[in-house]
Amino acid sequence: MTHSFIWLIAFVAIGGVIIRPFSVPEYVWAVAGAALLVVVGLLTPAESLAGVAKGSDVYLFLTGMMLLAETARSEKLFDWLAAHATKIANGSASRLFGLIYIVGIGVTVFLSNDATAVVLTPAVAAAVKAARVKNPLPYLFICAFIANAASFVLPISNPANLVIYGTHMPPLQTWLAQYSLPSLVSIAFTYVVLRFTQRSSLIESIETDITVPTLSAGGRLAILGIGSTALILLVSSALDVPLGLPTVITGILTSVLVLIRAKKSPWVVIKDVSWGVLPLVAGLFVLVEALIKTGLVETITAVLRTSIAHSVAETTWLSGIGLAVACNLVNNLPAGLIAGTVVQAGPVPEVVKSAILIGIDLGPNLSVTGSLATILWLVALRREGQVVSAWTFLKLGGLVMTIPLVLTLLTIWLYSLYV
16 A cells, blocks of 8 residues: 555656646646655655755756856857857758757767757757747757757766666767667657658748847856866766766856856846756655655566566567656656666666667657656746647657657667677
């Protein structure tokens, strides 16, 4: 009966995060569910704190990224980048679409998928505003979809990668050999499907008479801070150092230097950061801690071992597709935490690990709450006055996720046959 109550509370809390009934923020549902587990005695305070503590690196990482984004926004860096992008597009909506997609790949690969949602979305919103496009959503969709599609090019491209492998992260050279081709397939076919579905909105002419604003000294410092963060994350990944602390240090340092240079109050940046993301993540970690108490990890581990013994190929496909679906039911953060615990419990064939990681990384492109990056994207959209319903995203994600996922899983399966 205790386990049933844990599942019920977790189901309602995660459902609230996904559906947002009565427009109650996502973090309220996650925190309420976590608190209720403690209040009714299904989780001890010590266990809940242990769950919260497991997310410490994620909180630091997100804090650093959000500070970087808000600092850049306050110095009009995004407006400056948007003007340049629109000028390069030279009146072509299709060219602007492709340019944003390429930039999205770079940001995701070197700064992470969460950074794409936090940093790139406001830049794209500014670009389409400057270009005076009739429908900005096709360009904004890029930020959501490429954030997941390109998130396994490097280990740092998605914090979920670190969760899956834990302390057994393969060397960078091994990672590139294993994931370069699947990443190329994922990125290419996500573009093809997204471009095809948005083709009717990309035939218009866009503004060509664009005035490029002068970038302030604070804006130049912000660019330096973002570039330094990307470099530090690459080095940290190569040295197998947790990414949270370096990210928050560079984020804080960049903000301080920019604010001093611009002679602005810290409140200018602090008040606009989406701090609700942090309790959302903490609440999800606590919910996962409770689910682990129900024996969920042991059950999944046993099923996985049996399936591998029966057929590695079948397990590869079932793991990838099954986790892709699971991410959209419970969000890829709790799904990734549970999957990572299972993977690290014992030996698992590399092809199955790859399928699990791809399911966690690419699968969330189906729904608005499939990944933390997409939730961050939704928050950024609301700040720009844009609203995307769950149904609208699901109809598009049904194509944009499914076709690339199947082809990417096929790629890793074929690769495993020849290595």
